[in-house]
Amino acid sequence: MRTLFSGPRPSLRDHKPNVQLAERRLFLRGGLSIGALSLLSGCDLTDNEQVDSVLTAISRLNDRAQAALFSRTTLAPTYTAADITPNFPFNAYYAESKLRPVDGEHWKLELAGRIADKKPWTLADLRTLPQESQITRHICVEGWSAIGQWSGVPFRTFLERIGADTKAAYIGFTCADDYRTSIDMATALHPQTIIALDYAGAPLPDRYGYPIKLRIPTKLGFKNPKQILAMTVTNDYPGGYWEDQGYNWFSGS
C-alpha cells in the first residue's frame, strides 16, 4: 500500500465546509463503527500488500475492459451555452492560492518521443491551426461534474501535423505545476479531444490551465492536463501523478 499513500490525498477543498460540519456532527454522535465493518475497513485490508496487488491487477484488467468499451466515433454529449456551469470550479492537486501562472509569451510546447518534427510550438503557432469549439461535461473522479466551453486545435490534427507515430501506445504529458498524466492513442485521436486555447471564447485563464489544456470529454477530469510544458509519444507506460498512487489509468467516461 506504500505506493498508494506516497503522495498527498485527493483534496476535499471544495467540500471542506460540508465535511467539517459533518465530521463534527459525527464526532458528537461518536463510536458509530460497526465491529465487522471496522475490521474490514481498518489497517488489515487497507495496508495489506497482497490485497493491494490484487486490486492493482484488477485495475489493469479494468483498463483493458474500458479500452474495449471505448468507441472511436461515439461523441460525448454536447450542451448549449445556457447549460454552462457558472464559475466553473478550479481543481488541481493543490489549492488555487498555490497556482503558479505560466508566462505565455515565452512558453513553448516541447515535443519528444516518436514524433517526426520535434520543433517546439508557440501559442501563436497553435493559433494558425484549424480551431474547434465544444460545450461538454467535465466529470471529476470525486463525483462532481460541471459543464464548460473549450475551443482549440483538434489533437488529431496536431498529431498528424507533427508527424506523431499514431501507432504508438501512449502520449505522456508534463505540466508547469509538476503534474503528469498520460493517455491512450485511441483517445488522443478521438474527434472531441482538443488542445484547448480558449475557455468560454476568451484565452484560457490561468486557473483553467493557460497557456494550453488538453480537453478530453471522454475521460475523467484528472486525465485533462493543464499548463502543459511537454508531451511525449511513447510505447513505454508513462503513468501519472494520480495514476502512480492508484487512480485507474484509463479512467474513461
Place this chain on the structure above:
Amino acid sequence: MDRPITASPVLGGTPPGKPRPLHSGFVRATHWINALAILIMVTSGWRIYDASPLFEAVFFPKGITLGGWLGGALQWHFAGMWLLVGNGLAYVAHGFASGHFRRDFLPLRPREILHDMIAALKFRLPHVAGRYNAVQRLLYVGVLGLGVLVVLSGLAIWKPVQLQLLTAVFGGYEGGRLVHFAAMAGIVGFVVVHLALVALVPKTLPTMIIGRELHLGRAREVKP
C-alpha cells in the same frame, strides 16, 4: 393463523429418504458471495460518496468505509463490481432456469402481503420452513429490483459517454448519481429489515448456511 399462506410445492417432489435441502447449495453459495460483494460495494461506495457528497447532511465516517482514501475505495468498488455482477447474473440465471423464483418468490398478492405484514408486526407470523411468507417474497423481489437498478445506474455514471443512452434514462450523469445513491439506500434498508427478521427467527440462519435446520445433539433432517 395456521393456514398456509401459499401452497408452495418447494419440497414437493422430494424422494423418500432423500430430503432436499431447504435452500439449494447454489442459492446458499451465491447468497453469501452476494452478501460479501454488497458489503464491499456499499462500504467503498460510501468512501467515494464522501469525496463529493450529494447531501450536506449525509456523510459517512471513515471508520465504516473501505479503501482508506478515494483512490483505494475506487479500486475496491471497481473490483467488487465484477464479483457483484458475475455472482448476481449466475444467481438470476439459476433462479429463472430452475424455477426457484417462480416457485418461491411468487405469487405477490397485495392481500397476502398486507395480511402477513400485519401478522409480522404483531409478531404472529409463523415461519414455515422451506416456504417464504408474502412479506419475505416482496422483500426479495424488491431487493432483486434494487440490485438491477444499482448496477444499471452504476454503469450509467461510470460510462456516461460510451453508455449515454443508459445515462439518459436516469436523467443524465447527475440524475444517475442520485438514482445510484437511492438504490444503495434501498438495499441498505433491505439489509436492516432482513437482518432483523433473521434475528427474530434465528433458526433460518443455519438453513441458509448448511441447507437445513440445526438440531444440536440430534442429527435429524427437517421435514416441512
